Amino acid sequence: MADDVLILIPARMASTRLPGKPLADIAGLPMIVQVLRRAEEAKLGPVVVATDDETIATAVEKAGGRAVMTRADHPSGSDRIFEALGIADAKGQARIIVNVQGDLPTVSPADIAAALGPLADPAVDIATLAAEIRKPEERSNPNVVKVVGSPVTPGRLHALYFTRATAPHGDGPLYHHIGLYAYRRAALERFVKLPPSPLEQREKLEQLRALEAGMRIDVTIVGSVPLGVDTPEDLETARALLGRRN
DSSP states (O other): OOTTEEEEEEEOSOOSSSTTGGGOEETTEEHHHHHHHHHHHTOSSOEEEEESOHHHHHHHHHTTOEEEEOOSOOSSHHHHHHHHHHHHTTTOOOSEEEEOOTTOTTOOHHHHHHTTGGGGSTTOSEEEEEEEOOSGGGGGOTTSOEEEEEEEETTEEEEEEEESSOOSOSSSOOEEEEEEEEEEHHHHHHHHHSOOOHHHHHHTOTHHHHHHTTOOEEEEEESOOOOOOOSHHHHHHHHHHHHHHO
8 A cells, every 4th residue: 555645535415316325225334335445445545535424424434444524515526535635634645646436336446546547647637537338328328428538558548528428429439437536636736726617617527627727637448337326226236236246
């Protein structure tokens, strides 16, 4: 485990489609603890949950994890993890911050680790993940965010744009963006201080703020998209998947 990598997992109770989802039981553990375990299994560095709810913090600590309390009024997970960074790593030791969403209980530890790969290139500010779209219906689904990028090496793209539209046009693969990010500490600090950008507001995609500000995002291509739990149906699918694993 590295001293310069810190994994932060933002988690909040407010969910209109699945109230209280961080504490929903999946294979005998609250969902937030399942995400914590996947992050720990990546063996990158310390893992901390950033939350605004005492019950989430208690569940994490009961499972042997660490949680820090943050303000309730953050507009995004990026803002929440930046506040948490100042609490969890006040001495500034962590140089790479990995943001793992708290509703990805089936995320692969290997994929979390793979997100760091592009940061070996000093020109890259932020690294993230994507998987090739295999289902035809996902190509035109606006809820499936696509990343448009130029190949850098096999399995890695330099991101040019993120969109809910079907893009790019023409023959070739389309890539489903996975909202897991690895930031250089300075890049995260710069990002959260930027105002919302025009394309970010139009597409409702926060990562466009970084691109519009001239920051470089590179993408590791992985084999599949982890299940994001947003609905009761997603929760049942996660229970089935992780129940089989156990």
